[in-house]
Amino acid sequence: MTQLFSEIGTADVSTVVAGASGSPAAAQPGPLSPFVARHLGPTEQDAEAMLAALGYASLEELIEATVPSAIRLQQALDLPQGLDEAAALAQLRSLAAQNQVWRSYLGLGYANTLTPAVIQRNVLENPGWYTQYTPYQPEISQGRLEALLNFQTLVTDLTGMEIANASLLDEGTAAAETMTLAFNARKQKDAKTFWVSAACHPQTIDVVKTRALPLGIAVMVGDHRSFSFDTPVFGVLLQYPATDGAVYDYEDFIAAAHGANALVTVAADLLSLTLLRPPGEFGADVVVGNTQRFGVPLGFGGPHAAFFATRNAFARKLPGRLVGVSKDTYDNPALRLTLQTREQHIRRDAATSNICTAQVLLAIMAAMYAVYHGPEGLRAIGDRIHHHTLALASALTAAGFDLGQEPVFDTLRVGVGDLQSDILTRAADHRINLRALDSETLIVALDETVTEADLQDLITVFTGSTPPLSHSPTPSLPHLPSPLQRTTPYLTHPTFHRYHSETEMLRYLYRLQNKDLSLATAMIPLGSCTMKLNATAEMVPVTWPEFGQIHPFAPAEQTAGYRKLFSDLETWLGEITGFDGVSLQPNAGAQGEYTGLLVIREYHQQRGEHHRNVCLIPQSAHGTNPASAVMAGMKVVPVACDEDGNIDVADLQAKAEKHGEKLAALMVTYPSTHGVFEAGIAEICAIVHDHGGQVYMDGANMNAQVGLCRPADFGADVCHLNLHKTFCIPHGGGGPGVGPIGVKAHLAPYLPGHGLVAGVGGDQSVGAVTSAPWGSASILPISWMYIAMMGGAGLKRATEVAILNANYIAQRLAGHYDILYTGQNGRVAHECILDVRPFKKSADIGVEDVAKRLIDYGFHPPTMSWPVAGTLMVEPTESESKAELDRFCDAMIAIREEIRAIETGQADRDHNLLKHAPHTAADLVSDWDRPYSREQAVFPTPFTRSAKFWPAVNRIDQAYGDRNLICSCAGMENY
Structure with a gap:
């Protein structure tokens, strides 16, 4: 029997830290970090019971039966040993300390700001908000x-x-x-x-x-x-x-x-x-x-x-x-x-x-x-910034600098002539960043954090002295002329006037939070979405000032810690995927798709094959795949799937031959969109390569691969990774996300660059795909922490347990629901598709009815009607315990029995527990004329009696809102 956690040890921290920094120690296999047991849901005893239910003696046997042997890794990932939480935080703190937090008045659409503490603590740092799904x-x-x-x-x-x-x-x-x-x-x-x-x-x-x-x-x-x-x-x-x-x-x-x-x-x-x-x-x-x-x-x-x-x-x-x-x-x-x-x-x-x-x-x-400050508060902030800007302008004009004649809000264009070098030297002495527009012009952009002391420092930087600060606007820099002034009101809705005390704001935030089901409430078993643990230790560094208060265009010498963090992540993700180059710039999964296709397009362009513009995409692909291909200038040609949900290799071969001269790429998801490891993936990639195309792999299902197989090894040329899935950045209610791409060496020259920052991307870059050179940089420490704490062995174990959990659910539900697709030996990958389509005929119950009824049991429904209409796709992740998996399975089995009651005539076909789901607290006190009890409706299990999650509203009319479009607070009182 495989021991899930028996390898956990207490490796010498100094050795582990040295390994994480890239020394030879990094390549040495070691014990599992204690954090692995925190990340994984099943205990060792749970895993034994689950494996026994599946008929396997060990995790290794299950993986051998599930993952095609031809693509299995033959060696351990060359990653550092996993650190415990304290050691990982200490090492990341040492990286953060290499960043220098200067006062940046660089502008370019970015400004320092004061995050109200009530919002930072109760939204940004609150798992009740950041672990919600879309x-x-x-x-x-x-x-x-x-x-x-x-x-x-x-x-x-x-x-x-x-x-x-x-x-x-x-x-x-x-x-x-x-x-x-x-x-x-x-x-x-x-x-x-x-x-x-x-x-x-x-x-x-x-x-x-x-x-x-x-x-x-x-x-x-x-x-x-x-x-x-x-x-x-x-x-x-x-x-x-x-x-x-x-x-x-x-x-x-x-x-x-x-x-x-x-x-x-x-x-x-x-x-x-x-x-x-x-x-x-x-x-x-x-x-x-x-x-x-x-x-x-x-x-x-x-x-x-x-x-x-x-x-x-x-x-x-x-x-x-x-x-x-x-x-x-x-x-x-x-x-x-x-x-x-x-x-x-x-x-x-x-x-x-x-x-x-x-x-x-x-x-x-x-x-x-905006709610906390209200319209008057926002206006006061804007007024204060503008007032400070005019005061600085007055002082600089008095000192002889040319500020031009255009009105301004918060940013000054200062003509400094041959004084620029001296000014920038004094700025550095004061730890202040200014932007050089050209050799004789500096930009200074103010923000709400600026104090009068900051203004005095800026005057000293520009003039070399400290003249008294004047608060009267200078005639040569006019105040806003009347055609530019705002005269119309804004934020008149009561919401922007009620919550200005911290007490009221706190209660408002928690009232809203309590209407949403998050991972703090229950498992969110969404297929293809990988709602796994976002560990607190991973989240803590996000709000460290050394990460949070750095301007995206701060000089490179002030961001050494960030650069090392990026280097670590690029190296680690490259090792995990097998790719030679990694770009962290794309700030969402679909952005990563698009970037990967741009890189492929540029590769063909540079080879003189401008005509290659056909992208083959399986019919089962995520909808963003064809949309991304069109945005990258490609023509989409669909490829059929066989009855098992796999790519139809014969159809792929035929399409590749038909479009061979124009073939640019294949977009493929692996494991497949249907949740299985396709045994023919290497052959699929070879067919595309034989016809001159490149293989783009959608990394949405990477949680089933890490440590077991690598996309670059079995034929992918480029792959995007969803760090908000596999690598533990939380979904945040539907964003943020991060979608870096990995590429093979021949594509590395085309990785996205940036016009304002040297050294980003390849030497033949496709250009910038996001505004900032490293995209959503401040949440990359989350993935750094996850990989650092799990280590190579821990990451592999996480993948194995994800596969175990998915197969356990499939096994438990197989007698009650048809499992739509399975791979070799009847096994699924990290997710499975439950077919509820037969119930439409037998009981007039559709997929939405099942999903909404599951809410009454305290769960977020699985992914509905994708990739197959009328089905539910379930992904439990490795972070859920056997107890939670069983609670979910028990709920699904109970719902099947409720459907059976309709099928046998014991329950009314039109008025039943599923048709009226979900049930709210208001239903308990409403007139009740339904052919089932209130208790059946809202307390279907003992768990729901002790830990009930109440939906805020009853089932929503999906079409009404499209026909009667109201998309702002204004008018809601009259709705």
Whole structure:
């Protein structure tokens, strides 16, 4: 019998730490870290019982029966021995100490901020918020949906637009998304040029250029003051305020753009709109930007919640998620994701975007920052920043510096001439970062953390002396002229006026949290989503100032700790996957898909094979796969699956031969989307290679591979990894995510780079795919901690137990539900698909009925109707105990008996426990005329009596909210 934890030892910490730093000790096999027992759910005795139920004497026997021997690793991963929690935190603390937290006044769309402690402790650091899943089950997601509705309201009110989504990845990708929207909506089909103001943030311009190239869009960069629309353009992008701080009146330019049939996007600083006239009032069609300065730490670039606001006319072209108001069974208002929320799953290669994620946790923080401060508080913050900016401007003008004539909000463009070197030297002496726009111009951007002492230091840095600080604006730098001043109210909804004391705010946060089921409540058995333990020790470093308070464009010498952390992660992920190069830049799984395909495209381009543009994609693939391929300029050709759910190798061979001259890539998920290890994966990869294509592997199911097999070894050329799945970054209610890619050596030159930071990516980079050079850098310590504590042996054990848990569930439920697909020897990988389609005929019970009834038992439903309509895909992960697995299986078996009662006529076919599920606390006190008891409805098990999770609303009318679109707080009282 395999001993799950018998290898746990107490290796000498100094040796382990040395190994983690890359010394020869790292290659030596060692005992399992004590943390492994914390991460894994089953005890040794539990594992023995589960294996016995499956008919195996050891974990090794189970793995041999499940994972094809041809792809099995023959050696242990060359990773450091696992550390215990204290040792890992100590080592990471030593890395953090190598970062230097300077005062950064660099701007570029990023600003230091003051995170209210009540929000930091009770949202960012609270597993009740950060372990929630995407709110696809709205009855148990009402808290975070309300928080996101607050976010949408914040954005629409401040921008003056009609509708906003529930956040995007970052400002650069939001700007790129609006380019795509404008391109698809263009009136002149021959117009293929997107005009971008040179006053936009340079990283935004870079991302837009990257996204434009494969779509055949030309990007023209210029000055709005001289562009006359002689060249046909389908859209324009403006920055408000400009990257150098200038606030321009764009109204006439926008009117000219509309006269030329171009849609206009304004990238705006949201906080500035407390003072500045909102873009919606001077003609913008779309407004994008970043909410980072609403209480979200800098975090060396992310994660932060971007926003995308537009007019109602473009509601169905809006990328990402959108929260809307619907109603439940009793006509009570209820929130849900609406319209195109999962559009890319349905429309596949016809989708308008590949986005399936958001930055939910960060959007909630930004929304709660606005709720806590209210409109008056936000205005006061904006006023204070603006006042400090004008005071600094007055002092610098008096000292003889040229600040130009344009109005500003918080950023000054200072002409310093040949004094720049001396000024930067004094800045370094004061541990202050300034941005050099050119050899004679410096940028200084202020924020809400700036004090009068900081202003005095800045004056000293620029002048070499400390003259008295003046608080009166200088005539040569005018205050905001009336056409630029905001006159309209914002955040008038009561939510933004009720919770300004900490007591009220705390209670509001917990009222919302209690409406949502998280991992703090129960297992979330979602197939393909890997809702595993996000250990507290992994989460602690996220809010260390050495990680959180670093500007993404701080000088390299101030970020040595981050650079070492990135290097460690790249090395470790490379070893785990077998790839030669790794990029950490993509900040979501779909972003990783897109980046991997861009790299493949560039590889073919550099070889002179521009004609290779066909991407083969199995019909079972995740919906983001075909959408990503189209965004990368490829043509999608579907490949059939056989009756067992595997790729039809004969069809693949035929398609590869038919499109051989144009074949660019195959996108494949492994283990398969159907949850099995396909024995023919190496043959599949070889077929593609034989016809000149590259193999992209979707890493969504990497939790079944780590330590057992490696994508690069069995034929993949590039693979993205979901760090928010396999490597323990939490889902955060639907984001943040991180989707790095690994590539083989021949693709490494094309890894994404960055225009503002040297040394990122390959020497023939595809360009920047996100605004920040390392994407969502501040949450990478989570994955670093996970790998450091688990070690190579622990990671392998985690994979084995994930496979054990999934097969145990499949075994227990097999007599009650059909297991749709199995691999060799009747085994599944790390997830299994339960077929509930027969119940539609036998009892008029659909997959939604089963899912909603499971809520009454205290569980989040598994993944519904994907990859097969009418089924449930279950993934327990390695972190769940046998007791929790049994509780889930008992619930599913009990629900099967409830269905059987309908089939036999014991329960009413139209009015039964499943049709009316989920049941709320309000049902207990309502008029009750149903043919089953209240106790059966809400307390189906002893566990639910002692630890009941109550859904906030009854079943929601999914279609009503689409027909009656309400997507902001305004008007809810009248709903």
